[in-house]
Amino acid sequence: MRYAIHWTPARLTRIADVARGVRLFEIAPEGGAISAEPGAHLNVVLIVDGAPQTRSYSIVDADAANYRIAVKLCSDGRGGSAAMFRLEPGARLTVSEPHNNFMLEFDRSDYLLLAGGIGVTPLVSMARALRRAGKAYRFIHVARSRAEAALTGELAAAHATNYQPFYSREGAPLDLRAEIVRLAADGQLYFCGPMRMLEAGRRAWRETGRALSDFRFETFASGGGYPPEAFTVRIPRLGKEVRVSEHETMLAALAKAGVDIMSDCERGECGLCAVDVLACEGTLDHRDVFFSDAERAQGARLCACVSRAVGGAVSIDTAFRAKAERLGP
Ligand code: FES
Incomplete structure (x- = not known):
């Protein structure tokens, strides 16, 4: 990794189901939490296949005592989400301080945040920061269904009409090109979601003649064309x-x-x-x-x-x- 990671003992203080197959975990590191920039993630050491492995999860929210992360159970993943779902409140963990590979720049007049499924997690803190900074932004959250969309209630309450959920199995499909056209000329798009949606987003972005450098993204690194096998x-x-x-x-x-x-x-x-x-x-x-x-x-x-x-x-x-x-x- 590019940066040194400092590991800290921590305790899992709360677990809550926030959508079908999605859990919110509240984690209290010893000595308190460090403030997290929008888009930052937390590294968590988990036991997978009997051995310690590291997984990274975007920080949804943090206060002086706790980090909150949301994790989707992925049955064909590498075992990290299954290990998280086996944890009970009170479990002892080892976590890093927050790190950020998905920086939000504050120098634009307009922003489009685009989330696919559990890709909503890094964008929650970005939307909060943009709202506090008084920036123009829209937050589009695409999920297969209402039941599978995490955190929609709190996002709707916090961002009112700036937050637009789309449920692909329940209504009209998102016209991504039209949403990009609405963005101011100097606007940036921040995306997190599955690979197929990333490719569609980048294609629409290019078609509108915008600089690819203004399309910022983070992916799940798990969505392949085939189920993982040995x-x-x-x-x-x-x-x-x-x-x-x-x-x-x-x-x-x-x-x-x-x-x-x-x-x-x-x-x-x-x-x-x-x-x-x-x-x-x-x-x-x-x-x-x-x-x-x-x-x-x-x-x-x-x-x-x-x-x-x-x-x-x-x-x-x-x-x-x-x-x-x-x-x-
Ligand atoms: S470490 Fe960056 S692409 Fe593999």
């Missing part, structure tokens, strides 16, 4: 063969096996963890937003933090040496 990674140059379970990333499995790969976002956004693909038995399931459609179709490289192989194995090469190899003569 696969094998071979690194011929190192003579290594590593098994990646369905609940872990290639990056994590390689690190466990002593193969260092540089990484930063771990969401398929920055490209730092990209490795060369030498061969693939099966199909590559690219889950990044770093490579272009053409590059993903070519399949010469992949982002090890999110992408997977389906139906077999992938052979890769990396510029980095295994720890054992680097320590050798």
Whole structure:
């Protein structure tokens, strides 16, 4: 990671169901909570498959004592949400301080916040900050149904007509292009949601002739074209063969096996963890937003933090040496 993480013991103080399959967790770190910028996230250590693993969750809200995060139970995910849902109030946890990879800039005259499903979480704090700053903003929240949309009651109460929920199974579809056209010329869009919605949003943004640099986004890093399954990674140059379970990333499995790969976002956004693909038995399931459609179709490289192989194995090469190899003569 780009930044040092300081870990703190914490206690889970409250759990509440806030939509179908979505829970709000209130976490009190020892010594109190640190103020969180809009869009910031919290790293939480969870036991997944019997081993400690780190997951990042956007901070919905924080006060002097507690961080609040909302988590959607993802049955085909890497096991983090299932581990969160097994927790009971009073559980002991280890958490980081807030970190922010999704900064809100305050220098524009108009903002469009666009959430897909549980992608609402980082945008809750952004909407609150924009309202306090007296900025013009609209907050569009797309969910499949009313029952699955988290935090709608409090968002409607806080943001009145600035908040517009859309339920795709219950009404007219969102005309995203029309919403973008309504945004002032210097406006920015902040998006968090699934990959397919991100691609549609970016396409609509481009079609309206706006600079892509003003389309800010964060993704779930979990939505692939196929359900996750175990696969094998071979690194011929190192003579290594590593098994990646369905609940872990290639990056994590390689690190466990002593193969260092540089990484930063771990969401398929920055490209730092990209490795060369030498061969693939099966199909590559690219889950990044770093490579272009053409590059993903070519399949010469992949982002090890999110992408997977389906139906077999992938052979890769990396510029980095295994720890054992680097320590050798
Ligand atoms: S670490 Fe950023 S794309 Fe993998």
